[in-house]
Amino acid sequence: xxxxxxxxxxxxxxxxGSGFGVYNMKLGMWVFxxxxxxxxxxxxxxxxxxxxxxxxxxxxxxxxxxxxxxxANTFILICSSVTMVKAFAEIEAGNQRGLRMYLAxxxxxxxxxxxxxxxxxxxxxxxxxxPAAEFYAALGRDGAGAVEGGPLYGATFYxxxxxxxxxxxxxxxxxxxxxxxxxxxxxxxxxxGGVEIMGLYWHFVDLVWIILFTIVYLI
Amino acid sequence: xxxxxxxxxxxxxxxxxxxxxxxxxVLTLVEVAVAFIAALPDTLxxxxxxxxxxxxxxxxxxxxxxxRFEPAKLWWMVMAPLPLGLILVGIVLIEGW
Numbered sequence: 001x002x003x004x005x006x007x008x009x010x011x012x013x014x015x016x017g018s019g020f021g022v023y024n025m026k027l028g029m030w031v032f033x034x035x036x037x038x039x040x041x042x043x044x045x046x047x048x049x050x051x052x053x054x055x056x057x058x059x060x061x062x063x064x065x066x067x068x069x070x071x072a073n074t075f076i077l078i079c080s081s082v083t084m085v086k087a088f089a090e091i092e093a094g095n096q097r098g099l100r101m102y103l104a105x106x107x108x109x110x111x112x113x114x115x116x117x118x119x120x121x122x123x124x125x126x127x128x129x130x131p132a133a134e135f136y137a138a139l140g141r142d143g144a145g146a147v148e149g150g151p152l153y154g155a156t157f158y159x160x161x162x163x164x165x166x167x168x169x170x171x172x173x174x175x176x177x178x179x180x181x182x183x184x185x186x187x188x189x190x191x192x193g194g195v196e197i198m199g200l201y202w203h204f205v206d207l208v209w210i211i212l213f214t215i216v217y218l219i
Numbered sequence: 220x221x222x223x224x225x226x227x228x229x230x231x232x233x234x235x236x237x238x239x240x241x242x243x244x245v246l247t248l249v250e251v252a253v254a255f256i257a258a259l260p261d262t263l264x265x266x267x268x269x270x271x272x273x274x275x276x277x278x279x280x281x282x283x284x285x286x287r288f289e290p291a292k293l294w295w296m297v298m299a300p301l302p303l304g305l306i307l308v309g310i311v312l313i314e315g316w
Contacts, residue, residue: 021290214272
């Protein structure tokens with residue numbers, strides 16, 4: 001493939017008949033994200049019905065799950081969203097240094113989020129809260145003593161947070177790639193579709209976590 | 220293929236990214252406080268927590284994903300499937316009860 005052809009394929013375009021006033025790559029990402037909305041809606045819908053029709057399987061909020069730790073992790077993800085959008089703003093202004101700095105910061109915050117989630121999982125498993133078992137017998141927090149329940153709590157918790165964690169992992173890998181491309185000077189003020197597409201995905205992951213945090217940890 | 224100048228919509232007006240960040244952080248603190256401090260009836264508590272979560276999600280979508288500044292056609296395309304999500308959850312709830 002010649003350099004000219006490659007550049008033409010990478011260039012953000014509206015394309016003939018895209019009809020939405022945005023370039024095709026961005027439209028494609030939005031369509032993908034809408035399919036993701038349906039995916040997570042199905043997970044959340046299933047969780048809601050299982051939760052409220054089988055209350056004996058689930059513990060009260062904060063008894064088994066470590067809410068302060070996860071609230072801090074939520075804040076980390078929110079921080080990563082602001083660094084991501086700042087990266088986009090920097091390259092819009094043509095600031096390569098700012099783009100690189102904020103992209104790297106976003107990737108690091110994503111890795112930190114995953115690290116905290118891995119720590120949370122290991123603590124929960126160590127305390128007896130496992131994803132697949134006939135019942136769980138976990139240590140309750142704040143003097144709640146031992147807590148017992150059915151298998152649905154662990155199954156739904158690890159399914160929902162696990163799928164989200166997988167999305168964050170994919171996002172971090174893409175962020176690292178985007179960061180490397182940024183250090184190679186791939187993006188400019190006039191051509192930074194890759195950063196915008198990356199940002200859309202990353203903000204969506206943040207948005208989903210905001211909903212999951214409330215439904216899984218606080219309700 | 221015709222190239223598009225991505226800086227064309229860069230001049231949009233709205234809250235600064237940092238201000239949105241502050242609001243998101245404060246709303247997260249309020250959520251945790253409401254969930255564990257406020258002595259509220261369960262139904263009211265759930266409605267408040269869901270309302271705060273939707274508020275935060277909207278802030279991310281509108282300002283960080285720039286949905287507020289996108290063309291109307293794209294905005295409608297994004298909004299169109301959301302009722303389907305509500306229908307999906309509604310049917311699951313009806314089936315369960």
